[in-house]
Amino acid sequence: MSITNQEYDSLTKQASPGTKSYKTIPMAFLIGGLICVLGQAFINLYIWLGVDQQTASTLGSMTLIFIAALLTGLNMFDNIAKVAGAGTLVPITGFSNAVVSPALEFKSEGYVLGLGAKMFVIAGPVIVYGVVASVVYGLILFLFGLV
Amino acid sequence: MISRIGQYTLQLGNAPSIVGFASVVSKKESEGPLCKYFDIIGDDDHFGEETWEKAESRMQKDAVGKALSKAGLTTGDIQYIFAGDLLNQCISSAYGLRDLQIPFVGLYGACSTMAESLSMASIFTAAGACTNAVAVTSSHFCSAERQFRFPLEYGGVRTPTAQWTVTGSGSVVVGSHLNGPYVNMVTIGKIQDMGIKDLNNMGAAMAPAAADTIKCFLEDTGKKPEDFDMILTGDLGLVGSELLVKLLLKDDIDISKKHQDCGLLIYDLEKQDVHAGGSGCGCSGSVLCSYILNNMQNGAINDVLFVATGALMSTTSVQQGESIPGIAHLVYLSNQSL
Amino acid sequence: MDMFMEYLKAFLIGGALCAIGQVLIDFTKLTPARILVTFVVSGVVLTAVGLYEPLVEFAGAGATVPLTGFGYALAEGVRKAVMQYGLLGAMTGGITATSAGITAAIFFGLLIALIFKPKSKS
Numbered sequence: 001m002s003i004t005n006q007e008y009d010s011l012t013k014q015a016s017p018g019t020k021s022y023k024t025i026p027m028a029f030l031i032g033g034l035i036c037v038l039g040q041a042f043i044n045l046y047i048w049l050g051v052d053q054q055t056a057s058t059l060g061s062m063t064l065i066f067i068a069a070l071l072t073g074l075n076m077f078d079n080i081a082k083v084a085g086a087g088t089l090v091p092i093t094g095f096s097n098a099v100v101s102p103a104l105e106f107k108s109e110g111y112v113l114g115l116g117a118k119m120f121v122i123a124g125p126v127i128v129y130g131v132v133a134s135v136v137y138g139l140i141l142f143l144f145g146l147v
Numbered sequence: 148m149i150s151r152i153g154q155y156t157l158q159l160g161n162a163p164s165i166v167g168f169a170s171v172v173s174k175k176e177s178e179g180p181l182c183k184y185f186d187i188i189g190d191d192d193h194f195g196e197e198t199w200e201k202a203e204s205r206m207q208k209d210a211v212g213k214a215l216s217k218a219g220l221t222t223g224d225i226q227y228i229f230a231g232d233l234l235n236q237c238i239s240s241a242y243g244l245r246d247l248q249i250p251f252v253g254l255y256g257a258c259s260t261m262a263e264s265l266s267m268a269s270i271f272t273a274a275g276a277c278t279n280a281v282a283v284t285s286s287h288f289c290s291a292e293r294q295f296r297f298p299l300e301y302g303g304v305r306t307p308t309a310q311w312t313v314t315g316s317g318s319v320v321v322g323s324h325l326n327g328p329y330v331n332m333v334t335i336g337k338i339q340d341m342g343i344k345d346l347n348n349m350g351a352a353m354a355p356a357a358a359d360t361i362k363c364f365l366e367d368t369g370k371k372p373e374d375f376d377m378i379l380t381g382d383l384g385l386v387g388s389e390l391l392v393k394l395l396l397k398d399d400i401d402i403s404k405k406h407q408d409c410g411l412l413i414y415d416l417e418k419q420d421v422h423a424g425g426s427g428c429g430c431s432g433s434v435l436c437s438y439i440l441n442n443m444q445n446g447a448i449n450d451v452l453f454v455a456t457g458a459l460m461s462t463t464s465v466q467q468g469e470s471i472p473g474i475a476h477l478v479y480l481s482n483q484s485l
Numbered sequence: 486m487d488m489f490m491e492y493l494k495a496f497l498i499g500g501a502l503c504a505i506g507q508v509l510i511d512f513t514k515l516t517p518a519r520i521l522v523t524f525v526v527s528g529v530v531l532t533a534v535g536l537y538e539p540l541v542e543f544a545g546a547g548a549t550v551p552l553t554g555f556g557y558a559l560a561e562g563v564r565k566a567v568m569q570y571g572l573l574g575a576m577t578g579g580i581t582a583t584s585a586g587i588t589a590a591i592f593f594g595l596l597i598a599l600i601f602k603p604k605s606k607s
Contacts, residue, residue, distance in 0.1 A: 008394075
């Protein structure tokens with residue numbers, strides 16, 4: 001080849017169309033915002049039904065997790081996500097979809113080694129690093145006597 | 148008789164002819180502009196099977212069966228079958244073809260497999276090692292997604308440079324006599340790697356390999372792009388096609404008027420949501436074994452350079468931060484025997 | 486009116502957090518899995534330095550529904566558990582506080598996977 005890797009890299013960047021961020025960012029904002037509004041509506045519903053704030057908040061998240069799981073099973077989540085981008089990825093719905101979709105996909109490899117083992121193939125790191133970060137925070141609180 | 152011309156190109160004397168070919172695709176591909184050229188179109192991506200892997204094996208088996216019946220041959224007439232696909236250990240080929248009881252050579256050339264298998268079948272035939280050989284390959288959107296990317300129902304976002312794996316298979320029966328189209332020459336490509344690491348920009352990773360192989364062929368033979376009706380690359384897509392033309396222009400080779408890409412031919416990029424075009428072994432396989440060979444048979448086009456391109460990475464190498472090596476093999480098809 | 490403001494705040498903050506995620510997708514090479522990890526860890530860190538709690542009080546679900554809220558729940562759980570149980574709390578607090586969400590995802594995930602089949606995309 002008569003060009004260097006660096007030259008080819010810049011040629012590639014020129015030829016590659018960029019993401020239409022003027023579309024994707026507003027859509028993520030809109031749909032992500034609406035999912036949070038839906039979450040708030042569920043929380044208010046549960047409070048109205050007579051549970052305390054903390055429980056209502058947990059139930060609200062669980063409801064969103066259920067809806068996202070169901071939409072994933074009905075083959076609809078990925079079509080919404082195509083338009084919403086981070087709007088469905090960042091809310092707890094994205095976590096739910098990341099758990100359900102590999103479970104569904106790898107069922108063909110069996111209930112234990114497929115469905116069971118692959119369930120956290122995408123969402124696993126979220127729990128690993130989230131929990132580790134919280135343990136570090138707890139250790140700091142304890143060691144420095146901050147609480 | 149096979150003779151070497153230049154450094155890399157083989158000229159196949161008594162050029163082997165393509166005596167039969169067939170393509171199998173799924174629904175999405177049939178909604179594209181090449182619909183009427185395909186032999187078998189599945190109602191859905193399952194092809195009546197339980198898993199995506201079995202569906203892909205089924206496509207290969209059907210493609211071979213159809214190509215043989217179009218050639219008026221049976222499995223007993225075939226001395227070798229050259230096959231490959233994208234799945235780990237090439238299981239689509241192994242499981243799809245196990246019942247045929249034809250001596251089997253498994254190949255891995257990623258998306259370049261159609262040109263690789265066709266080269267091997269032609270060279271074996273021209274060398275007199277067999278009278279008839281079959282070349283076949285396939286890819287399946289769903290089996291490729293789950294192996295290389297994400298589960299089907301995962302709501303990830305595709306970048307604009309990403310390509311869509313074609314659900315399709317193509318099969319060619321090569322024979323040592325008869326009429327055109329003929330396989331006149333073969334150039335086996337060298338691995339090229341210009342440091343592209345983006346798994347969602349395969350076209351860019353493969354374009355240098357296509358450029359190198361085309362350049363070697365033209366240098367070896369002293370031919371020019373204008374000598375051909377079409378220079379057909381496998382699955383470079385929008386980005387890779389633009390890069391290929393630019394790369395060759397730097398060597399004063401202008402293929403812009405003759406260049407076509409299977410990944411751009413198979414889908415309607417405006418209407419079908421495939422981003423930068425089609426990809427996969429089945430992309431070049433199904434386009435060659437439908438639109439191209441049909442048009443060669445009826446004389447609408449006579450000289451085609453078929454250059455299928457492949458990206459030789461795995462999910463492991465990509466996760467380990469390696470760049471993506473590309474490969475391209477060239478087959479010179481002509482209605483005129485040498 | 487209060488109700489409307491509550492929803493508006495949830496919409497704006499929740500939307501903004503998602504928009505940040507979209508900016509990361511569009512302008513960095515971060516894969517979706519990395520973005521989720523970034524959000525959860527950021528949630529823990531922001532809670533630890535005291536910035537996330539006010540956001541939750543302001544925006545409600547707008548701050549708890551995005552994955553940073555998952556990090557917030559982890560960190561809050563740990564803080565309360567350390568107060569109550571000392572060192573052991575650092576180990577138990579996070580998962581205890583988020584157990585409902587994680588268990589819901591596992592249970593519904595299994596249920597849905599048993600009932601439905603993956604479909605090809607068009």
